[in-house]
């Protein structure tokens with residue numbers, strides 16, 4: 169019910185309804201009749217009967233204990249009996265499609281009064297439409313599937329396919345040719361890495377970490393080897409259906425015996441005598457989207473070294489779910505390949521040259537993770553800024569009056585801003601480099617950024633839990649997003665290469681490029 173249609177009731181009248189069997193309270197100018205609800209109130213009856221609550225304006229008490237979304241629930245909307253005479257509701261939740269007004273709630277390029285050299289008017293229009301799309305079509309499914317652990321809904325995947333979102337999430341390139349992107353908002357030629365960054369960051373804003381991977385994260389990392397190294401027949405068989413959200417693909421590299429250590433892989437592929445097929449045997453572990461994938465981009469040990477190939481679900485391929493600390497909506501799988509017969513034409517890149525296929529792919533994968541990580545940390549900053557200004561403690565003062573809290577906030581804001589700035593610089597470099605040059609020039613930069621992003625994320629998660637206290641480790645209520653972030657941040661620090669391995673990779677890249685003739 170809109171506030172304007174509500175019956176106006178005077179404050180003096182509201183005050184009369186302050187008894188157990190006749191109990192009204194005011195929250196943000198709206199009057200709620202809690203006479204019957206008090207017995208079902210999750211926070212108990214007694215708090216509602218306190219003299220400063222019963223028949224009174226309890227807005228402040230309410231927002232120190234509940235998220236705004238409680239008020240949006242239809243069962244609670246039905247408790248509204250009117251609005252306070254002469255007053256209007258002032259407080260609002262996140263508005264669909266709109267930018268946050270909380271300081272640091274948006275990157276500078278989306279904050280009024282700031283400038284950026286990187287984004288064009290076209291990027292800005294694109295961001296608005298993409299945000300609305302994720303808010304309207306994806307957010308609700310993200311929260312629901314994160315909770316029930318089921319696969320992302322096919323209806324969402326279809327909606328994304330309608331605007332060619334699955335194709336855009338693969339970044340700029342030939343795969344976009346001839347496609348209408350976001351209903352024609354951007355042409356395939358104009359589409360660049362900043363458009364892709366926008367998509368990834370808007371998606372991360374929906375706040376479900378398991379769902380973020382479940383909604384075809386496997387395709388983002390598993391399809392590039394097919395796009396870049398598959399033969400035309402293989403591409404024709406796989407790419408259109410995957411980009412239309414009709415078939416699913418995943419990247420199957422890590423194994424129980426080898427995670428970040430790609431050279432330690434044991435899954436092996438041996439050629440048949442006629443040389444027409446590979447026979448693959450082995451296992452893969454922690455494979456995102458593996459439980460529902462139709463295609464697997466698999467790294468195998470071969471006679472010549474390490475070879476990547478595309479394997480179709482079929483005889484000899486089994487997948488089973490692994491329960492990790494994030495939601496099963498991600499479809500994380502343990503996979504077994506038992507004498508699987510794979511056409512040699514499914515080989516991706518040169519035989520024995522799989523390392524280049526995988527390494528060049530890692531850059532994009534890690535960069536995508538950096539985009540998401542920077543945005544998720546910003547959401548944590550926003551949650552903390554809101555919480556510390558609305559939560560009162562230690563003598564009725566907001567938490568943000570405490571220097572120790574502000575110092576934690578300062579560190580998390582600085583981390584978030586530095587990540588976004590570095591990310592935008594690297595993204596700009598990507599827009600000016602071929603895929604091959606990126607592999608040479610940016611592998612170190614991206615490895616450092618990914619490693620630094622997750623170190624920052626882990627510190628921010630820890631600080632946020634300290635700020636939210638018990639609520640930061642509680643799955644419902646005020647701190648639910650903090651609990652979620654804190655529980656799932658470890659994924660970012662592991663997937664796509666662990667923090668330490670990546671930091672070391674960055675240094676080794678620098679060592680490789682050291683000129684032979686410099687001295688102190």
Ligand code: HEM
Nearest residue numbers: 193200210211215216221226229230233234238244644645
């Ligand atoms: C329209 C009025 C209200 C509704 C619909 C409502 C509803 C709820 C709900 C759904 C919860 C569970 C929160 C969660 O875990 O997500 C809750 C908890 C609670 N509510 Fe209310 N509430 C209302 C008013 C109030 C008021 C006026 C107070 C006054 C102090 C209050 C005090 C509490 C407390 C102490 C908790 C427990 C919070 C916690 O576990 O952290 N509620 N309420």
